[in-house]
Amino acid sequence: MLSVQQLHVKGRRDDLLPPTSLQAKRGDLLLVSGNRQDQRTALALTLTGRMKPSDGHISWDGRVKIKPLRLASGLVDSPGVNEPEQHLSVRDLVTEDLALIPRRYRGALLSKPWLKINRFEDIAELWTEQLPPERRTELLTALALANPYTDLLVIDSPDRHTADVADWLPRLEKLAYDGGRPLAVVATVAALPDNWTGPAAVIGNSIHHPRSAGSHAAEESRLETEDAK
Incomplete structure (x- = not known):
């Protein structure tokens, strides 16, 4: 499990990352929103x-050293960092x-058989800028998981x-919920998708727990009751 408490990164003027807390478990997809x-x-x-x-x-x-975290994690499509x-x-x-x-993990991984096994032969000759968003997400996450x-x-x-x-959320959900290889999956987003009820957090705030449709309705009912008073 990934556990974060009041993580903070200072910038020259503004915070690069205001204090943020969150948790991400294997088998979960956590969406973290920030403008x-x-x-x-x-x-x-x-x-x-x-x-x-x-x-x-x-x-x-439970390990606080950076090396185990770095070895266990894959960073995907970060602008200005490792985007294609x-x-x-x-x-x-x-x-x-x-x-x-x-090398000790690579084995005999070669691009041609890897593309075939992972069903990316149809896009092999495209420029990366030509990739449809859905195939881009599929390709880049598959490459991260080659390790x-x-x-x-x-x-x-x-x-x-x-x-x-639909171009990215179903793919990330599938990866998180895959029983054969349970992953902790975190995606940063500009805004949470409509009707998202899974784990979510906001940059600069504490963790938000998932809400079921029933709990959402109960909260709306409570607010309506308070307004009527």
């Missing part, structure tokens, strides 16, 4: 051990990303590519 792209990216980098926090606490499976370069073909991107996997030791997946702002949540 500013720089704050969403700072959170994604900090959650994966790529950026050192100024204050606060972060642990992965537009001049790359999908085939070249896959070759480069597979080469980054530590068998990735247990925490952090996707930075998948909604920046599309206004249709």
